Amino acid sequence: MKSAHLSFKHSPHYLQVVLVSLILIGAMVNMSCTENTVTKTKASSALLVQVALRQQQQATPTAERLQQMQTLGMRTDYLGTQRIFIYMAQQLTPAQITELTGLGITIYPDSWIPPLANHPNGFVLADMPVDKLDALAAKDYVIKLDTAEQQLQPQNFSPS
Numbered sequence: 252m253k254s255a256h257l258s259f260k261h262s263p264h265y266l267q268v269v270l271v272s273l274i275l276i277g278a279m280v281n282m283s284c285t286e287n288t289v290t291k292t293k294a295s296s297a298l299l300v301q302v303a304l305r306q307q308q309q310a311t312p313t314a315e316r317l318q319q320m321q322t323l324g325m326r327t328d329y330l331g332t333q334r335i336f337i338y339m340a341q342q343l344t345p346a347q348i349t350e351l352t353g354l355g356i357t358i359y360p361d362s363w364i365p366p367l368a369n370h371p372n373g374f375v376l377a378d379m380p381v382d383k384l385d386a387l388a389a390k391d392y393v394i395k396l397d398t399a400e401q402q403l404q405p406q407n408f409s410p411s
Contacts, residue, residue, distance in 0.1 A: 290388040324402030338395035
């Protein structure tokens, strides 16, 4: 008699486990990731979770956490850096780029998307050392920070 083997990753409970894990990690992030109120207001919860995962993986690496990070769409080639979107009212000035570069943040100026009528803030892509989140959030010209590392799914379920 053949035994049917269905890996856990393909079972219907896999998504539930991942979601519960994210909720628990989110709670830990709110309690321990940062005590900086400015960071908590400007950084998305997804970014806070991903930064916490990176910091935990650097401190105590586990194969399970690494797999969870990859499932979330995170880059795992270098754990010390998080790819982010920095939202601002206007494009960064050369002085601001120099200031952020001094923090070890790599700005991709050609990725700038300006504000639009229905999106009041523009944004730029950047790579940020995970230990610089508070310093970046403290900048008065930074309105919002979000992760640029996520698994996106099509939202159009109707035929074209």
